[in-house]
Amino acid sequence: MFDYILIGATIILSLSILVSLYRVIKGPSMPDRIVALDTIGINLIGIVAIVSMLLHTQAFLEVILLLGILAFIGTVAFSKFLEKGVVIERDRDQ
Amino acid sequence: MTLLHWAILAPFLLAIFVPFLYKYLKAIHTGWFVLLLPVTLFIYFLQFLPNTYNGNPIIETVNWIPSLDINFTVYVDGLSLLFALLITGIGALVVLYSIYYLSKKREALGNFYVYLLMFMGAMLGVVLSDNLMVLYVFWEFTSLSSFLLIAYWYERDKSRYGALKSMLITVLGGFAMLAGFILLYLMTNTFSVREIVEIAPTIINHPFFLPAMLLVLLGAFTKSAQFPFYIWLPDAMEAPTPVSAYLHSATMVKAGIYIVARLTAVFALAPEWIWLVAGFGIFTLFWGSFNAVKQTDLKSILAFSTVSQLGLIMSLLGIGAVSFHYTHLEENIYTVATLAAIFHLINHATFKGALFMMVGIVDHETGTRDIRKLGGLMGLMPITFTIALIGSLSMAGIPPFNGFLSKEMFFTGMLRAVELDLFNFDTWGILFPILAWLASIFTFIYSLKLVFHTFTGKYQPEKLDKKPHEAPIGMLISPIILVSLVIIIGFFPNILSYSLIEPAMAAILPLGLDERFYVNIYHWHGFTPELYMTIGVVAIGLAMYYYLTKWQSIYKLHPEKLTLNKFYDGGLITLENTSDKFTHSYMTGFIRDYLVYTFAFFVIALLSAMYMLDALVIDFSGLAPIGIYEGILSLAMVIAAFVVLFAKSRLTAIIALGVVGYTLALFFVIFRAPDLALTQLVIETVSVALFLLCFYHLPKLKQELNRVRFRAVNLVISVGVGIVVTLIALSANSTRLFESIAEYFVEASYEEAGGKNMVNVILVDFRGFDTMLEILVLGIAALGIFAMIKLRTKKEEGHEN
Numbered sequence: 001m002f003d004y005i006l007i008g009a010t011i012i013l014s015l016s017i018l019v020s021l022y023r024v025i026k027g028p029s030m031p032d033r034i035v036a037l038d039t040i041g042i043n044l045i046g047i048v049a050i051v052s053m054l055l056h057t058q059a060f061l062e063v064i065l066l067l068g069i070l071a072f073i074g075t076v077a078f079s080k081f082l083e084k085g086v087v088i089e090r091d092r093d094q
Numbered sequence: 095m096t097l098l099h100w101a102i103l104a105p106f107l108l109a110i111f112v113p114f115l116y117k118y119l120k121a122i123h124t125g126w127f128v129l130l131l132p133v134t135l136f137i138y139f140l141q142f143l144p145n146t147y148n149g150n151p152i153i154e155t156v157n158w159i160p161s162l163d164i165n166f167t168v169y170v171d172g173l174s175l176l177f178a179l180l181i182t183g184i185g186a187l188v189v190l191y192s193i194y195y196l197s198k199k200r201e202a203l204g205n206f207y208v209y210l211l212m213f214m215g216a217m218l219g220v221v222l223s224d225n226l227m228v229l230y231v232f233w234e235f236t237s238l239s240s241f242l243l244i245a246y247w248y249e250r251d252k253s254r255y256g257a258l259k260s261m262l263i264t265v266l267g268g269f270a271m272l273a274g275f276i277l278l279y280l281m282t283n284t285f286s287v288r289e290i291v292e293i294a295p296t297i298i299n300h301p302f303f304l305p306a307m308l309l310v311l312l313g314a315f316t317k318s319a320q321f322p323f324y325i326w327l328p329d330a331m332e333a334p335t336p337v338s339a340y341l342h343s344a345t346m347v348k349a350g351i352y353i354v355a356r357l358t359a360v361f362a363l364a365p366e367w368i369w370l371v372a373g374f375g376i377f378t379l380f381w382g383s384f385n386a387v388k389q390t391d392l393k394s395i396l397a398f399s400t401v402s403q404l405g406l407i408m409s410l411l412g413i414g415a416v417s418f419h420y421t422h423l424e425e426n427i428y429t430v431a432t433l434a435a436i437f438h439l440i441n442h443a444t445f446k447g448a449l450f451m452m453v454g455i456v457d458h459e460t461g462t463r464d465i466r467k468l469g470g471l472m473g474l475m476p477i478t479f480t481i482a483l484i485g486s487l488s489m490a491g492i493p494p495f496n497g498f499l500s501k502e503m504f505f506t507g508m509l510r511a512v513e514l515d516l517f518n519f520d521t522w523g524i525l526f527p528i529l530a531w532l533a534s535i536f537t538f539i540y541s542l543k544l545v546f547h548t549f550t551g552k553y554q555p556e557k558l559d560k561k562p563h564e565a566p567i568g569m570l571i572s573p574i575i576l577v578s579l580v581i582i583i584g585f586f587p588n589i590l591s592y593s594l595i596e597p598a599m600a601a602i603l604p605l606g607l608d609e610r611f612y613v614n615i616y617h618w619h620g621f622t623p624e625l626y627m628t629i630g631v632v633a634i635g636l637a638m639y640y641y642l643t644k645w646q647s648i649y650k651l652h653p654e655k656l657t658l659n660k661f662y663d664g665g666l667i668t669l670e671n672t673s674d675k676f677t678h679s680y681m682t683g684f685i686r687d688y689l690v691y692t693f694a695f696f697v698i699a700l701l702s703a704m705y706m707l708d709a710l711v712i713d714f715s716g717l718a719p720i721g722i723y724e725g726i727l728s729l730a731m732v733i734a735a736f737v738v739l740f741a742k743s744r745l746t747a748i749i750a751l752g753v754v755g756y757t758l759a760l761f762f763v764i765f766r767a768p769d770l771a772l773t774q775l776v777i778e779t780v781s782v783a784l785f786l787l788c789f790y791h792l793p794k795l796k797q798e799l800n801r802v803r804f805r806a807v808n809l810v811i812s813v814g815v816g817i818v819v820t821l822i823a824l825s826a827n828s829t830r831l832f833e834s835i836a837e838y839f840v841e842a843s844y845e846e847a848g849g850k851n852m853v854n855v856i857l858v859d860f861r862g863f864d865t866m867l868e869i870l871v872l873g874i875a876a877l878g879i880f881a882m883i884k885l886r887t888k889k890e891e892g893h894e895n
C-alpha cells in the first residue's frame with residue numbers, strides 16, 4: 001500500500017517536472033526559465049528521495065544534498081549573470 | 095668481401111673523401127685524384143679477360159639479407175666485363191676531359207666528382223650484380239646520380255626541368271622493373287639471374303611471365319631512351335658536357351641495353367619479346383635519326399643520334415633473340431645480330447664519346463653550340479675538326495671506320511629478319527630493312543650536318559662571344575684516344591672479336607660446352623645486298639644533304655601540339671590540375687563536411703558489415719520489464735533532446751541540454767548508481783555553466799539567433815547514425831557470448847580489497863590504472879586551458895592552414 005502511495009507521489013512529481021519543463025521551453029522571459037529550472041531541481045530532490053525509499057536504500061541521500069546545493073548555486077549564478085552580465089567578478093584592484 | 099666487391103664500392107668510398115680533397119687541397123684540380131680510380135679499375139678489370147675468354151665466369155657472394163635471398167653477388171662474364179671496361183675506360187677519359195673542361199675556380203668541383211663517382215659505382219654495380227634486387231638498388235642509384243648531374247648548374251631553369259623530367263621517366267621505369275623482378279622471383283623463387291636463366295624454359299607458360307616481361311621492358315626502355323620514352327634524353331643535355339658524354343652516350347643509357355641483353359636468355363623464347371624489342375628498337379632508330387636532322391643545337395643532334403643508335407642496338411638484340419628458337423649453331427643465322435649489337439655497342443661508345451667531347455670543346459672555345467652561329471672553324475681548330483670528321487663518318491657508317499663495319503652487320507641482321515618464318519615475320523618483317531635503311535640515310539645526313547655546318551662554310555665571328563682558337567691539349571687527349579680507337583677498330587676489327595665480343599655473345603646466348611661463336615669481322619665481303627644498301631645510303635644521303643633546305647619543310651608537317659614533349663608537359667599539368675581539383679572538391683575546409691564524410695562512412699560501413707555478416711539479431715527474451723519511472727524519464731529526455739534540436743535561441747538549447755543531463759542523473763538514481771548520479775549532477779552543472787560562458791562571449795555580429803538550418807543530407811545521416819547505433823546495441827545485447835565478470839567483484843570487493851563501495855573499489859583498487867590516467871587527462875585539460883588563456887604571445891593570423 002505504502003509503495004503505491006510512493007509511486008503515485010513520483011508520478012505527480014514527474015508531471016510537475018514536465019509542466020515546469022513546458023515553462024523552461026516556453027517561458028517568455030529568462031527569469032521564468034530560471035525559476036522553472038529551480039523548481040525542476042527541487043522536484044528532482046523529491047523524486048530521488050522517494051525512489052530511495054522505494055529501493056530501500058540510503059545510498060542516494062548524498063544525491064539529495066548535492067542537488068539542493070547545485071540548484072541553489074545554479075540559480076544564484078544565473079541570477080547574477082542576468083543582473084550583471086558576469087558570474088564571477090574580477091578583483092577590483094586589478 | 096672480395097677485391098671484386100671492393101672494386102664496385104671503391105667509387106662510393108672515394109666519393110666520401112672527395113669533399114675533403116676539394117676543400118683542403120685547393121691547389122690541385124680535384125679531378126686528378128679522381129682520375130686514379132677509374133684507371134686503376136680499368137686495369138683491374140682487364141685482368142679478367144683471360145677468365146671470360148676461357149669461359150670461366152667469376153662468382154663472388156657476400157651475404158647482405160640472406161633471409162630474403164638478397165645477397166651481393168658479383169658475377170663477371172663476358173657481357174659484364176665488356177660493360178665494366180666501357181664504364182671504367184670511358185670514365186677515366188671523361189674525368190681527364192673534365193679536368194680541363196671544368197674550371198677550378200668557378201665550378202663546385204667537389205659536388206661534381208661526388209656525383210660522378212656515385213654514378214660510376216652504381217653503374218658498375220648494375221652490370222656486375224647477379225642478384226636482381228641488388229641490381230635494382232644500383233639501378234636507382236644511377237637514376238639518382240644522373241638527376242644530380244643533369245641539374246649540376248642548378249641555378250638554371252632548364253637544368254632543373256631536364257633533371258626532373260629524366261628523374262620522373264627513369265624512376266617510373268625503375269619501379270616498373272622492380273615489379274617485374276618481383277614477378278620473376280614469384281615464378282622462379284630466386285633473385286639470381288643465373289638461376290633464373292636455368293629455370294627459364296619452365297616458366298614460359300606461367301601467367302606472370304608476360305607481365306614480368308612487359309614491366310622489365312618498360313624499365314629498360316625508359317632508361318635506354320626508347321620510343322616513346324626518349325624525350326628525357328634531349329633535355330638532359332643541359333648537363334655539363336663531360337656528363338653528357340659519359341652518362342648519355344656511353345654508359346647510363348646502355349643500362350637498359352644491358353638489362354635486355356642479360357635477360358634475353360630468360361624471355362627470348364616468347365615471340366612477344368622479339369617483337370617488342372626489335373619493333374620498338376627499329377622505330378626508335380628511325381624516329382631518332384629523322385628528328386636529329388632538324389635540330390640546330392649540336393648537343394641536341396647528338397642526343398637524338400644517341401636515341402637512334404640505342405634503338406639500333408635494341409633492334410639487333412631483338413633479332414638476335416631469335417637464335418633461341420634454333421638448336422643447332424651451324425644453321426643459326428641470327429647470332430650475327432647479337433654480334434652486331436655488341437660490336438656496335440663498343441663502337442658507339444667510342445665515336446659518340448669523342449663527338450660529345452668535340453662539341454664540348456666547340457662550346458668551350460666559341461661560347462655557343464648553335465649550329466646557325468657556327469661555321470668556318472676548320473682553319474682555327476684543325477685537331478677538333480679531325481676528331482669531328484672521324485667520329486661523324488664513323489657514325490654515318492663510312493669505311494674505313496668502325497661504324498661502317500657495325501652498320502653492315504646491322505643490315506645483315508635486318509635482312510635476315512625478313513627470312514624469318516616464325517611469328518608473322520614473313521608479313522611484317524620487310525619493314526625492318528626498310529626502316530633501317532631510311533634511318534641510315536637520315537643518320538648520314540645529320541652526321542654530315544654535324545661536321546660541315548660547324549667547321550666549314552662562312553666564319554661568323556660577330557655572332558660568337560669569344561675569339562675561337564684550338565683547345566688546350568689536355569682537353570684533346572680524351573677525344574683523340576677515342577677516335578684512335580675508332581680507327582684502330584676500323585682497320586683491325588678482329589682484335590676485339592675473341593677477347594671481348596665472343597664472350598659477351600656467349601653470355602647473351604648461352605651455349606653448350608665447348609661451342610664457340612665464329613666471330614670474324616671484315617671489311618670486304620663481296621657484292622652483297624648490304625653493300626648496295628650502303629652505297630644507296632651514301633648516294634641518296636649526299637643528294638638529300640645537298641638539297642637540305644628544299645625538303646626541310648616536311649618537319650613542319652609534324653605539328654608542335656602533337657609532339658611527345660607537349661604530351662609530357664600537358665600530361666604533367668593536367669595531372670597536377672586534376673589532382674588539385676579533386677583534392678579541393680572534397681577538402682572544403684569546413685568541419686561540417688568532414689563530419690558528414692565521417693558519419694556517412696560510419697553508417698555505410700557498419701550497415702553493410704551488419705548486412706553481409708548477417709549480424710542483426712534482436713532477441714527480447716531476458717530483458718527487464720519497463721517501469722513507469724523509466725517511461726516518464728525517457729519521455730522527458732526525448733522532449734529535451736528535441737528542444738535542443740529545434741530551439742530558436744542558443745540559451746534554450748543549453749538549458750535543454752542541462753535538462754538532458756539531469757534526467758540522465760535521475761536514470762542513474764533509478765538504476766541504482768549513486769556514485770554516477772552524484773558525479774553526473776556536478777559535472778552537468780559545471781558544463782552548463784561553461785556553455786553559458788561560451789554563449790556569453792560569442793561575438794555580437796555573428797550571433798545567429800535563428801534556428802539550425804535544415805539539410806536533408808544531415809537529417810538522413812543523423813537518422814542513419816541513430817539507427818545503426820541502436821541496431822548494434824540491440825544486437826550486442828541479444829548475443830551474449832559469455833558471462834559477466836561482475837560476480838567476482840561482488841564477492842571480492844570486501845574480502846580482498848576491504849571496501850564496501852564496489853564502484854569505488856573498482857576505480858581505485860581493481861582497476862586503479864585507468865583512474866590514474868584519467869586524473870592525468872584532467873590535469874592535461876586544466877593545464878591546457880590555463881595555457882590557452884594565459885599564453886597569447888601574438889595575434890592569430892588567418893587559419894592554421
